[in-house]
Amino acid sequence: MEFLLLGAFEARQDGEPVELGSRRQERCILAVLLLDVGHLVSTDRLIDLLWNGDPPASARGAVHTYIGRLRASLGPYQVRITTRGDGYLVEPDGHRVDAVEFVQLVDRAAATTEPAERVRLLDRALALRRSPLLAGTADDVLRERLDGPLEERRLTGVELRAEARLALGQHTRVVTELTPVVGRHPTREHLVATLMTALYRGDRQADALRLYRRTRRTLVDYLGVEPGDRLREVHRRILRADHRLERTGRPVYEVRVRGVSLPWSVGGHPALEFCNTFAGWGHQPPMPGAEWLRGYRTLAVWTGHVGLADEVSVGRLLDLARRNPVGANAALDEARALRARLYACLTDPEDRRAFDAVARYAEEAAKTLVFRRDADGRGRWWPDLTAGLRLPVHAVAWSAAELLADPRRLTVRACPDERCGWLFLDESGLRRWCSLATCGRSATDAPCQGASAPSGRLAGWTQTR
Template sequence: MEFQLLGPFAALHQGRPVLTGLRRQERCLLAVLALEAGRAVPTGRLIDLLWNGEAPPGARSTVHTYIGRLRAALGPDGVHVETRNDGYLLRPDGHVIDARAFEDGVREAAAAVGDEERVLRYDRALALWRGELLADVADPALRDRIGQRLAALRLSAAEERARLLLTLGRHEQVAAELPALAEEHPERERLVADSMLALHRSGRSADALRLYRSVSGTLRSAFDAEPGRDLRTLYDRVRRDDPALRRPEAPTYAVRVRGEWLPWNTGGDPALEFCNTYAGWGGERLPGSEWLRGYRTLAVWAGHLDLLDDRTVTRLLRRAEERPEEASAVLEGAREFRSALYGWDDELATLENLLTLLRRGDGGALV
């Protein structure tokens, strides 16, 4: 059986729809179980999701009736919905679930060697999205409750793919595909910045400036916020047509590892090398001087200096794709640690603190 969740919901057996005659809410129940395939979902949570906290009397009996109808409709095709304590579980049994395939595809892309191969794998994963999650059976409130992690992973994958394409010089492709997504998500400043850069390099500087102004207005009205410093700097550089923006920024003293630009090692202590991930201390922060542009760079850098083994780096990259908000928080913590290290704050600036920061994933956090 194939379950399609990334867009209008469908359950297909050998390409044939099998849910004809079922009510929308029954299809929604099945979709929630498919999203959690292999894990029991308590009946109380199903009731809360299906009625958005406003369940009518007899909701528990209604859910039981829905389950019976689902079993009757899907049982002949080898789909099993089991009762587990006070809940229900959809057995995976080798069924194809596009949401699972998407997550697997993003992990494979993050671990792939070579920019072209990573782009190809991101393309395959992102192509599984045919619209909003459960577009025809879930309302926005339900979608927000059950789909935030997948939606964030989709945006992170789009951002990483755009960064790779820009590195490969394929800015026109980014300019054609990314700006609309950036306008939908003005809070994702990396999306906006890459869209502006791609438009500028494609000879569409006016569109790049227009995108910035549109995003700025949305941030003020919807979030009561202003664009960040890096985005404002990029806007100024596009406006004055900085020649350095016309070509991909490859640092002068750099090595390329897992698709990331890293500063050359100077042969010093790893703690001192960490200071070299930021050039221009004590002066104006120049464009391109920040080496820790993203969490991925931090993890790859740690592996490059043998602070982490390759397997751990791969695991952290995968988890960062799955938990982008936590990755951003850890990256900011790493930058603060670096500032303390550079100033040699005896309380904070120890290599052991850096290793703790990077390895915290073994205890259940992101890193």
């Protein structure tokens, strides 16, 4: 059987429409179950959604009655609603749900690195959205509560498709597609940065700069924050007529130092940057470019790029790595192990084992530090070259120790988007999304409350908001 939720609620069998449920509440319950097809939805959740937190005393009995009627009408079409504990689920059984297909297509597109294939998949996905979710069935309040994850994935799809079109040299089409979307989502920095790049490639530098100024005013006036690093970097490159913005086939967010790709600096502290990747930690399958720490050369260059080692040390490390690749790989593995422990420690303050592991790295690093005078006359601790290939590990461990001892540690947040997970400092308490707009949270989303990424299930996501 086929269920269409991305527009007017319809059910079809062999292409023919099927009438399901004479009451709006019945169709709404079925829609909630279908959005989470194959997963249990509690009765309390159904009651909360159906009556928006103000249920009558008879609500539980009414839900039971509605489920019974739905079973009767769906039975002839082999659609099973199963009771488990204090909840219900629709068994998948090969039935097609357009909302589920939409999510799967977007995720497949995110997992492919071939721009043309990504565009093809996203064209299919975005075409499934016919009109507002459950048009004519759900009221505005229920639709807003249910549509959050779908709308987020739709915008993700728009972003991914725009980037793929840029890689294919289709900047004119990107401008046409993104201009109205950015107008509706003016604080979504990922979209703005991509549109600015497309405008620049179309010889519309002035329009790109005007868009930046307008976006900055919006962010400052309504959210009290400046644009994130990515948007500022695109702005700087446009001002400098940077040739890197002209190149296709390479992400616009890429930072190139000494010939290697490094992630954007978004967290506000080197220890956070070390944990952050292009696309986050939690997404399965991993997003393209999710692992930035691919080789020891990248680790060494990054250590100098964020100021944890001087250029002389970086050059020495690169030379040592060329002469001792086995030792370099061992140091890289150690750095990755530290990164995993540090991420766990920063995202879960109660994880004592992770904290103790980072502490051991920091204690070892402290034995190799030297106190030197900087060019500006101030003194600072530097990892000594006697550490050899392990110098970057010591540098990161010491930086992590400084952060963990800093009151700002309490302001570390993790972007809650399931495909992100970037860490950042939120000293103002106003930040509501990843500052780089890797995922691009909207201004109306709930603030980040920690590191737990939401479930990938559709209806389940709304429970965490």
